[in-house]
Amino acid sequence: MASAEFEFRALLDSRVEACRTKDIDRLMSLYSPEIVYFDVVPPLRFIGSEAVRSNFVRWFNEYEGPIGLETRDLNIAINADVAFAYMLHQDKGNTNLSGPQEFWLRSTVCCQRANSKWLITHEHISLPVDFRSGTVLMDLAP
Numbered sequence: 001m002a003s004a005e006f007e008f009r010a011l012l013d014s015r016v017e018a019c020r021t022k023d024i025d026r027l028m029s030l031y032s033p034e035i036v037y038f039d040v041v042p043p044l045r046f047i048g049s050e051a052v053r054s055n056f057v058r059w060f061n062e063y064e065g066p067i068g069l070e071t072r073d074l075n076i077a078i079n080a081d082v083a084f085a086y087m088l089h090q091d092k093g094n095t096n097l098s099g100p101q102e103f104w105l106r107s108t109v110c111c112q113r114a115n116s117k118w119l120i121t122h123e124h125i126s127l128p129v130d131f132r133s134g135t136v137l138m139d140l141a142p
Contacts, residue, residue, distance in 0.1 A: 068092035
């Protein structure tokens with residue numbers, strides 16, 4: 001199991017680094033062709049690698065330069081050829097529309113291993129919002 005966890009952590013690290021550097025080909029190599037991805041932007045659900053690729057390119061293009069992405073509170077569960085992780089991500093950088101921004105996202109990543117390779121089969125991103133004020137929570141209490 002230690003080897004499976006090491007491999008899965010390496011996939012998660014590669015995912016974050018590919019996002020930071022906006023390396024779309026490296027990032028998409030981590031996803032299953034049948035990926036189902038839930039995001040905070042319409043249409044909220046992206047099915048298949050082409051739809052997910054387009055969504056990532058849209059996100060990458062919002063930033064001038066690299067994307068700051070910090071992971072906190074990573075939790076991993078692995079059983080044989082299925083694994084999932086949930087975590088917080090701090091997303092920050094200079095955007096084309098609103099200049100510098102920084103906020104926290106919640107992320108869940110589900111994977112399956114086939115032919116000795118882990119692939120992301122489902123990912124869910126959510127943005128914490130204060131429903132009373134309608135504002136995005138910029139910092140999450142530990």
